[in-house]
Amino acid sequence: MAEQLRSQTMVGEDLLFLTDDQLRRGIEAMFFAYRAFTADPDLILADIDYGRAHHRAVHFIHRDPGLTVTSLLAVLGVTKQSLNRVLRTLIDDGLVESRVGRRDRRERQLYLTDKGTALERKLSEAQRARMRAAYRAAGPQAVGGFRQVLEAMMDPETRSQYQAMKDLPEER
Template sequence: MADTGAPGGETLLFLTDEQLRKGIEAMFFAYRGFTADPDRILDQHDYGRAHHRAIHFINREPGLTVTTLISVLGVTKQSLNRVLRTLIDDGLVESRVGRRDKRERHLYLTEKGAVLERELSEAQRVRMRAAYRAAGPQAVAGFRQVLEAMMDPAMRRHYQMLKDGA
């Protein structure tokens, strides 16, 4: 498919179906790379991607409640619970009863949990760093802009909230 013939061909070239398709495929292939390194580590520990995600956000926002984590991850409580249960039983995550509201459970990584978190995130950062370095600062800015625009509003809110520090 060639240019749509829309006015300003050059500047709108990036909106052709062909360009969009390339973006779609880039997302698909890149996401595979994105998860590949942590996946290998998780395998060794008998954990899955779901554990990684929980660990990531508990580390990011220590003391967050179960409800918040459910909302960030976009899964059901039953689904999260299964994962959380093993992490707590294995001593990677601690669940503390809320002080103000005793119904709430606040989640924290234990030292053991923090160790795994660092291992996972460092592996992921290595690849990210290489990609950033290869592409350069301008590209990185664009990368983030497009990704942000691609998020659902609810997800963008979570992202923004985490964005500028806890």
């Protein structure tokens, strides 16, 4: 037991002094993992002439029905012009519905239609399957550690947006 604890401590200490090569390998792993993570949805999106911006908008509208355009802008960190282009396409194609705000009539609240919900499900099923397989292969400790690393990489504003999303109900 003492030997195992000492071994774990040494591993933890080693992580505090990562070499440039170890950091570079981590960066490369992130690039390749992201490419794999987006590959399946990219194929689905290409069939309907959509891109990753459409995917992200659909994801976050699904995650928080009634999300305002202003809030979606903040979450995505894109310009109003680029988001308007994406939303216009999603609305025109019948995937997203824009409703007048209940508290403030100047606000536009966004909701997925049944067609939008079906697309979101198709996109996220592929990513959930990949994530589930990776988590199972890595084990429970790696799951928590991976999330900790990702959260530690976020700047404070992004982390607070992420925390707010974590507090939403899981599936609707």
